[in-house]
Amino acid sequence: MADPVIRLSDAHLTLQGNAGPVPILRGLSLQVERGETVGLVGPSGSGKSSLLMLMGGLERATGGLVQAMGQDLTALDEDALARFRLSHMGVVFQSFHLIPTMTA
Numbered sequence: 564m565a566d567p568v569i570r571l572s573d574a575h576l577t578l579q580g581n582a583g584p585v586p587i588l589r590g591l592s593l594q595v596e597r598g599e600t601v602g603l604v605g606p607s608g609s610g611k612s613s614l615l616m617l618m619g620g621l622e623r624a625t626g627g628l629v630q631a632m633g634q635d636l637t638a639l640d641e642d643a644l645a646r647f648r649l650s651h652m653g654v655v656f657q658s659f660h661l662i663p664t665m666t667a
């Protein structure tokens with residue numbers, strides 16, 4: 564059978580805050596198969612955006628496994644992640660991130 568599109572196993576994301584490490588995602592496991600449509604719901608601040616950042620290769624997990632299309636994203640450096648996003652990921656952000664001084 565084909566690799567799942569996304570597979571997380573015991574994924575952790577801990578960020579460094581001013582007052583020390585902040586655990587954002589603590590041991591998250593999830594599998595999304597080809598052709599599946601998934602809705603991610605939860606209260607504000609529960610970690611939805613952080614999870615999408617991990618799955619999209621925009622943020623690297625600080626522990627556990629994050630696989631996308633069979634590729635281990637935790638093993639890729641910044642350049643390899645950028646190439647991965649270029650070929651496999653489309654992200655529509657909540658904010659448009661346009662450059663206000665430019666018209667095109």
Ligand SMILES: Nc1ncnc2c1ncn2[C@@H]1O[C@H](COP(=O)(O)OP(=O)(O)O)[C@@H](O)[C@H]1O
Pocket residue numbers: 578579580585587605606607608609610611612613614
């Ligand atoms: N860069 C960051 N540094 C520190 N804490 C962060 C950072 N980004 C998000 N957080 C915290 O992580 C938690 C989850 O945030 P987020 O993934 O944006 O949740 P959601 O998208 O579900 O509203 C929140 O408590 C938020 O304050």
Ligand SMILES: [Mg+2]
Pocket residue numbers: 611612613
């Ligand atoms: Mg969010």
